[in-house]
Structure formats: C-alpha cells, structure tokens
Amino acid sequence: MARLTAEDLRRLPPPAKTPADCACATLVCAGWESVSAPPGEPLLQHRGTLRDDADEDPTLTELHEGGTRYESPRAPIAAAYYPFNRCEVWACRACGRGFLQYTEFGGYYVDHRLREIDPALLR
Numbered sequence: 614m615a616r617l618t619a620e621d622l623r624r625l626p627p628p629a630k631t632p633a634d635c636a637c638a639t640l641v642c643a644g645w646e647s648v649s650a651p652p653g654e655p656l657l658q659h660r661g662t663l664r665d666d667a668d669e670d671p672t673l674t675e676l677h678e679g680g681t682r683y684e685s686p687r688a689p690i691a692a693a694y695y696p697f698n699r700c701e702v703w704a705c706r707a708c709g710r711g712f713l714q715y716t717e718f719g720g721y722y723v724d725h726r727l728r729e730i731d732p733a734l735l736r
C-alpha cells in the first residue's frame with residue numbers, strides 16, 4: 614500500500630464541500646470518533662497509509678496547538694505524530710472527502726477510530 618504524505622492529503626477536498634446528500638455525510642467525525650466498525654468498502658476507497666513500515670515503534674507524542682486535545686475537532690493533523698503515524702487513509706468514492714482510520718488495541722478492547730481529513734488542519 615502506498616505511503617502517503619501531508620502533501621497527498623492536502624489535495625483532498627475540504628469537508629465543507631461534502632454534498633449534504635452524499636452517502637458519506639452520515640460519517641460525522643470532525644474530531645476522532647469511536648466507531649463500531651471501520652466504514653471501509655464500498656463507501657470508501659483505500660488510498661494508502663501514513664505508517665512507516667521501517668519504524669517499528671512510532672512515537673506516541675501528539676502535536677497540539679492553541680489548547681487542542683486528542684479529541685478536538687481543530688486539533689492539527691500531523692502525519693509524523695500520534696495517532697496519525699499509524700493511520701490508513703480512505704476517501705469517499707463519490708465526493709472524495711478524506712478519512713483517517715486506525716485501531717487501538719487495549720488489553721480487553723478493540724477501538725476503531727475515525728476522523729475526517731480537513732486539509733486546513735494539516736501540519
């Protein structure tokens with residue numbers, strides 16, 4: 614799977630351009646949302662990954678600014694930082710809106726996380 618960079622993500626349409634009647638409009642995830650299952654195919658198309666396969670221990674450091682936190686809708690999207698460094702990149706087949714997805718594995722749980730890609734938040 615192709616490794617993508619911030620430059621690739623910058624070419625995605627801003628979420629504000631999502632048509633209200635697009636099938637992906639039901640995915641509300643300006644900030645990181647827990648979803649019961651990753652949406653995936655056929656609604657979305659897998660575009661690539663932000664993971665560096667050569668890095669077996671990607672950082673857990675988060676990048677924030679202006680008081681944002683992990684779940685903040687305005688938190689920066691920074692490919693080199695957690696959790697973006699373990700994300701897969703998906704895009705709506707109809708309108709091209711981009712999504713990031715990763716899965717947290719805890720001792721007793723699996724947590725699928727989804728966030729839309731707003732190019733204005735890329736760092």
Ligand SMILES: [Zn+2]
Nearest residue numbers: 635637705708
């Ligand atoms: Zn769409």
